[in-house]
Amino acid sequence: MASHGARNRSGGRPTLEEVAARAGVGRGTVSRVINGSPRVSDATRAAVEAAVAELGYVPNTAARALAANRTDAIALVVPESETRFFAEPYFSDMLKGVGAELSDTEMQLLLIFAGNDRERRRLAQYLAAHRVDGVLLVSVHADDPLPDLLAQLEIPAVISGPRSAAETLTSVDSDNYGGARSAVEHLLDRGRTRIAHITGRLDVYGAQRRVDGYRDALRDAGHPVDDLLIEPGDFTEEGGSRAMRNLLERRPDLDAAFAGSDVMAAGARQTLREAGRRIPQDVALVGYDDSAIARHMDPPLTSVRQPIEEMGRRMLDLLLAEIADRRPAVSRGLERRQVVLATELVARASS
Amino acid sequence: MASHGARNRSGGRPTLEEVAARAGVGRGTVSRVINGSPRVSDATRAAVEAAVAELGYVPNTAARALAANRTDAIALVVPESETRFFAEPYFSDMLKGVGAELSDTEMQLLLIFAGNDRERRRLAQYLAAHRVDGVLLVSVHADDPLPDLLAQLEIPAVISGPRSAAETLTSVDSDNYGGARSAVEHLLDRGRTRIAHITGRLDVYGAQRRVDGYRDALRDAGHPVDDLLIEPGDFTEEGGSRAMRNLLERRPDLDAAFAGSDVMAAGARQTLREAGRRIPQDVALVGYDDSAIARHMDPPLTSVRQPIEEMGRRMLDLLLAEIADRRPAVSRGLERRQVVLATELVARASS
């Protein structure tokens, strides 16, 4: 006779109790089997597993969350609008890395945009309700209050680019300084000397570090650093385009440019085209990120590769470790962890 | 004296009970205030709201979900890989529409990819656990088992393109047939007669309807329909490129092409370029979707605009209505709802 007995509120879905009855064991034992505790005999485990299969038992997440005070969910917070998110390959690669690493887990990933004030307030509320066990924070600006909010709420968090050298949160980053250096050194090797730099948003620490790398590479090679060759961008294509217009006006004799992102490089290329400058004959161009854009550009763009997917994977690993650490209320991380991954220059036809 | 009394498990967060004590009322009353019940006197409501503010009370979602048997979350399920998701403007526009409409709500949106078997199994498990109150299903293929699974689990769902004319789920779609007709009629108006069609994946109903519209438009104008001018694509740029190569080989005399998506049109354009055909002088080109790609193409692409963001908004409205309907176990929708939105041809330089 098919199971049609115990009708409970949740549309007749079997509960732990029913599985226990079916398997002829206690509630606790079923819970132990479900949660993979080793303290169960093989025979009992088999019996429980059979009962689970027969009844098609699926644990009730809400009940578990309430009893255990955890959610088995983490959030990937993007402090940008949806539009920027889709325009920027950085985010999609990051998401891919996180997603891949996550698929081994029972964890659920939530994607949350916090591009405007309204969304940010909503997010704050969300975090205050502790609806996630941890947070992955991507591309944060220097003055962002979010990291401090997380710290205050004692929510485990990992940040993808530290806000400063003194970042207190666990962070994963690529070697922005070294990456920028390699880009500039590459251009110097190619015989270029009047090398411009289109920076990223300077309230992003990584963008500052790239400027530092640019400066130091020039200085160490015995070249003067001319501030007229440095123009701030904002990581958008339009911004890259505008920056290059300004640069050409101020220093029409420039013979190379290093852009703080591929997207900005694409904008710069557009401007160079319109100005009749050939790439790379007249102006050599180097980007940053080595995203799909770089490979598909005409000419293909030399770029500094960041291992973004790997950064995503590492971030998740660190976050899961922090969440696990926190469970039995341990000593709590005095040791802050900062992972820095190496970059690699990928030379293509644009330089 | 600051509140430092009742330390509960959840890190000292106040509970309903504590708010009730503070406001000098019962638990039920606080619950009523929180949930906006009208059956509370103004004075009591004010007292409760004050207590909530003082204590910084935030409801515990897990407890609410357990007691009320709902999650206040819905899922947007994309039966594609992350890569396809980011490559296809359709999805991002859809997400934008849904997100905009959702921000008025307390609902949480989950983005779930189900591109491979593993992810699909995970999703099935997820749905079986009833972790969401409803599902938005985007771009489903004819043989996808997901809709039936949802029906079987009695989870409210809205689908973005019906699987067939006999779709049983509530659906939102644009007028694919009419959109295709308008594209072909436009090309005929421009004096083109040898009009090719690069189709989308034919296991997507909407793509079939576009083929129907293409055929009927030609026939009604008194032109024969030559199957050699119809080439299947797969909605990817590479597929569009390949399709155009095949078409040029079979019918080198073609003077126009209507592609089932802008992305495929971009691929076709590439092939036409390589073959030395000028757009629009030699071959006029029309796409579908009117995505950002169309505006930025060189030359700008004539395209059939679908109101994708609005589709997203409508889908969400319908889903929320279904969820609300279901709460007091009503008669249950014998009236299936199918919304069809109009398309509009946007003429640009490519035709």
Added chain:
DNA sequence: ATCACTTGTGGGAGCGCTCCCACGGTACCT
């Protein structure tokens, strides 16, 4: 004065799980 209804309110019961204590059984020491 009585009844019938409405309105606002309190609080018990219960959602399905995890945590943890207690208990019987076995194994291994003294």
Added chain:
DNA sequence: AGGTACCGTGGGAGCGCTCCCACAAGTGAT
């Protein structure tokens, strides 16, 4: 033989909420 340890197990208590019944107080018709 008794003592000690640990293993596998059962089940009570409790997580923070919603649902709903009960009840007091008010309102108006009879």
